[in-house]
Amino acid sequence: MMLKGIGKVYRKQKRSTFIEVPRTKFNEAVSMLKKHGLTRISSITGYDSGGMFEVIYHFDFRGQLVNLKVKLPRRSPYIDTITGHFPGAELFERELMEMLGVEVRGHPDPRKLFLCEDSPSCPLRKMEAKHGKQK
Amino acid sequence: MESRNDANRETKQEAADRKKRTYALPIGPQHPALLESENLEVFLDGEVIKDVIVNVGYLHRGIERALQNRNYIQCIYLAERVCGICSGVHTISYCQAVENLLDLEIPNRAKYIRTIIAELERIHSHLLWAGVLAHELGFDMLFQIVWRDRELVMEILEELTGNRVNYSMVTIGGVRRDISKAAIPRVFKVIGSLEERIRNHMKVFLNDKILLSRTSGTGTLKRSEAEELSLVGPLARASGVHYDIRRDHPYAAYGMIGWDTATERGGDVQSRVIVRMKELLQSVRIIRNCLMKLSTTGDKIRLEKNCLAVPENEAMSRAEAPRGELIYYARSNGSDRPERVKIRTPTYSNLLGLRPMLKGQFLSDLPMIVASLDPCFSCTDRVALIDTSTWERKSLTENEFRRHIENRRREK
Numbered sequence: 001m002m003l004k005g006i007g008k009v010y011r012k013q014k015r016s017t018f019i020e021v022p023r024t025k026f027n028e029a030v031s032m033l034k035k036h037g038l039t040r041i042s043s044i045t046g047y048d049s050g051g052m053f054e055v056i057y058h059f060d061f062r063g064q065l066v067n068l069k070v071k072l073p074r075r076s077p078y079i080d081t082i083t084g085h086f087p088g089a090e091l092f093e094r095e096l097m098e099m100l101g102v103e104v105r106g107h108p109d110p111r112k113l114f115l116c117e118d119s120p121s122c123p124l125r126k127m128e129a130k131h132g133k134q135k
Numbered sequence: 136m137e138s139r140n141d142a143n144r145e146t147k148q149e150a151a152d153r154k155k156r157t158y159a160l161p162i163g164p165q166h167p168a169l170l171e172s173e174n175l176e177v178f179l180d181g182e183v184i185k186d187v188i189v190n191v192g193y194l195h196r197g198i199e200r201a202l203q204n205r206n207y208i209q210c211i212y213l214a215e216r217v218c219g220i221c222s223g224v225h226t227i228s229y230c231q232a233v234e235n236l237l238d239l240e241i242p243n244r245a246k247y248i249r250t251i252i253a254e255l256e257r258i259h260s261h262l263l264w265a266g267v268l269a270h271e272l273g274f275d276m277l278f279q280i281v282w283r284d285r286e287l288v289m290e291i292l293e294e295l296t297g298n299r300v301n302y303s304m305v306t307i308g309g310v311r312r313d314i315s316k317a318a319i320p321r322v323f324k325v326i327g328s329l330e331e332r333i334r335n336h337m338k339v340f341l342n343d344k345i346l347l348s349r350t351s352g353t354g355t356l357k358r359s360e361a362e363e364l365s366l367v368g369p370l371a372r373a374s375g376v377h378y379d380i381r382r383d384h385p386y387a388a389y390g391m392i393g394w395d396t397a398t399e400r401g402g403d404v405q406s407r408v409i410v411r412m413k414e415l416l417q418s419v420r421i422i423r424n425c426l427m428k429l430s431t432t433g434d435k436i437r438l439e440k441n442c443l444a445v446p447e448n449e450a451m452s453r454a455e456a457p458r459g460e461l462i463y464y465a466r467s468n469g470s471d472r473p474e475r476v477k478i479r480t481p482t483y484s485n486l487l488g489l490r491p492m493l494k495g496q497f498l499s500d501l502p503m504i505v506a507s508l509d510p511c512f513s514c515t516d517r518v519a520l521i522d523t524s525t526w527e528r529k530s531l532t533e534n535e536f537r538r539h540i541e542n543r544r545r546e547k
Contacts, residue, residue: 013235015384016451040365040378043479045464058451058462058479060365063383065451088365088487092479114192123200 006032007068016065018056026070027080033059033066034085041082044092046100048126053077053100057089078103099124157185160498164193168502170267171510175489179498187493189486199476206471207233207307207442214463215301217478218511220263221456223256226305228454229476231386232465233307233442235450242435243388245309247425250388252296252304253454254418254425258329259288260457261411261418264509265336268408271502272349277339284332291325294318309437319426330419337412350404354492354504357402364487368459370508373410374402380455387454392424404507443471456481458509482511 006029007021021029040060047054057068072079081104082089093104094113101122104110111117157180164172172193178186198217202210214229215222227249234241262285269277289299295314296302304310314322340346356366361374371378379396381389397413399406445467452463459481468474485508492504 011449013450018449039362042365042460042484043462043464043477045475045477047466047475047477056464058464063380065384065453067451086365087363088484091483091486112192114195116192123197 010069015063016067018067018069020069020071023070023072023079026068029068030057030082030085033068037061038066039086041086041089041092044089044096046096046102046124048100048124050126053102055079055096055100055102057082059086072102077101078105080104081106081108083108098122101125162501168271169505173510175501175505177493177498177501182497182499184493184496184498184501187490189489191486199478202473202476204472207445207473210473210476211306212303214476214478215303217480218456219300220260220511221256221458221461222301223252223304224454224456224461225478226303227253227387228452228456228461228463229465230305230307231454232450232452232463232476233445233473235452236445236448236465236467237307237440237442239308239438239440241309241438242433243391244313244429244432244434245436246388246391247429247432248310248314248436249305250392251314251422251425252292252302252310253387254421255288255292255295256302257418257457258415259285259292260509261415262288264411264457264506265340265408268404268503268506271506272346274343274346277336281336284329284336287325287329287332291322294321306437307442308440309435311437313434313436314426314429316430319429322426323423326419326422330416333412333415333419340408340412347405349500349503350408351401353404353500354496354507355401355403356488356492358400360491361402361488364491365484366459366488367484368456368481368509369397369407369410369414370459370485370488372396372398373406375400378460380453380460384453386452388425388428389421392421392428394421394424404503407507444469445471445473458482458511459485480511482508485510 007019007025009017010020011018038059038061042058042060042065045056045058047056052074053072055070055072059066059068070079077100079102081093083093090109091113093107094109094111096102097104097107097110098112098115099122112119115123157178160177160179162175162177163169164174174190174193176188176190177184198213202213205213211226211229214225217225262281266278266281266285269275269281292302293299295318296304296312304312356370356374358375361371361376366374366376367378375398377396377398380386382396394417397410397417399410447467447469449464449466452465454461461481462479464475464477466474489505489508492508493501496504
């Protein structure tokens with residue numbers, strides 16, 4: 001598959017490719033993937049590395065996984081929605097918003113998914129959890 | 136008397152008004168039609184469903200967070216408890232992710248044993264599902280019979296692994312127990328009688344007039360909708376989407392033996408029944424093929440691998456659970472604990488499919504349609520920890536907390 005020009009391929013495994021793109025080029029990369037014929041969004045992983053937030057979009061392409069990683073600065077963690085291209089991402093983006101506190105711009109239904117509406121947000125962030133038992 | 140009549144007239148009129156407009160009917164979190172806690176807000180026009188909103192989160196246990204606080208071996212047993220029905224495939228998927236982190240290739244015998252366990256589990260899960268569907272249709276006799284036959288699989292699983300559920304069979308680098316030569320003929324025998332019974336159930340599901348009239352044309356999901364919403368598993372395959380991880384992304388022994396995928400084009404509840412019934416027969420075939428190969432493979436079932444320091448890496452792992460594609464993302468940081476594990480379960484993906492399936496259907500068909508998705512909410516709700524009392528404590532820094540305690544002591 002043509003993955004050149006989408007972003008920097010930083011890890012390649014059996015049937016799984018990891019690509020990193022800067023946030024400014026994210027929308028472009030997603031529409032390019034869509035143009036290449038990718039229709040299936042498998043999952044979205046949010047991860048707090050301590051310094052930056054990392055959001056990994058897992059797309060499926062005929063049994064191959066294309067993992068698109070975007071790093072977001074802690075101070076302004078926002079990203080655009082991909083539900084326009086991939087409607088199946090709706091719930092994954094809602095989970096990303098509540099668990100990591102990432103703002104997904106343009107999401108059609110930005111309610112909480114697993115947590116209740118009045119719960120204090122971002123349980124998967126590292127800083128907040130430091131005061132509890134978890135590290 | 137007169138005033139009561141007036142009151143009656145008013146309510147009749149109200150009822151007439153209500154008929155004209157859509158109203159919201161909450162179903163759940165606790166409801167006889169649902170097997171697990173969830174909440175459906177159903178917008179009705181008379182008996183017809185106009186829209187539905189699914190609210191989940193009632194079974195949230197914080198497993199992803201908990202996985203970060205355990206070492207790799209302890210995580211196997213926690214991952215196994217994400218779901219009570221497809222527990223085996225969760226361990227397979229988790230162990231594959233860790234093996235990918237370590238770049239391990241497991242012995243062939245372990246691959247066959249993993250496949251046998253996964254397929255026995257699929258049989259038990261699909262039979263359970265068929266029973267639940269029959270029950271939701273009001274066909275309790277069929278429900279009892281299907282579940283009686285499910286016991287055969289459960290017994291075999293117990294014989295091979297020691298447990299009816301949560302088999303603890305899979306571990307990082309292979310499997311924990313071998314399948315002995317003495318057990319193989321018994322498995323063959325049970326599988327044979329199961330196959331016969333599955334064929335009988337298939338006849339009932341495909342020929343009974345009442346079943347047919349309830350299931351055919353109900354809860355239809357178009358192929359385009361299933362593709363657009365990235366739905367997985369038998370639900371997508373019943374709508375004509377050829378998507379099976381066992382074939383597209385072969386793991387364990389699926390690439391090493393002969394078997395076929397099952398797809399249907401109808402997209403209704405009937406097609407979902409047919410797909411699952413066909414899959415049951417394929418599972419029997421896969422188990423037979425694997426058992427035959429067991430005699431020709433080596434004796435090694437496990438690679439001993441130290442998981443105390445897994446080098447920094449990230450990896451994906453996929454498996455086809457009974458309900459569809461299961462994905463694990465794992466990231467290591469050089470220690471004995473995973474840095475992050477993300478689990479994407481099949482029902483989580485399939486939830487979006489409920490809306491197109493239910494729109495325009497009768498309310499009385501709702502339990503059956505929801506059941507036809509084979510939802511597993513304990514799988515879906517597992518992502519992170521919510522504990523308001525701890526949160527309140529967390530909002531204080533350690534020093535602030537100490538000061539607070541000291542102040543309270545002084546006050547006393």
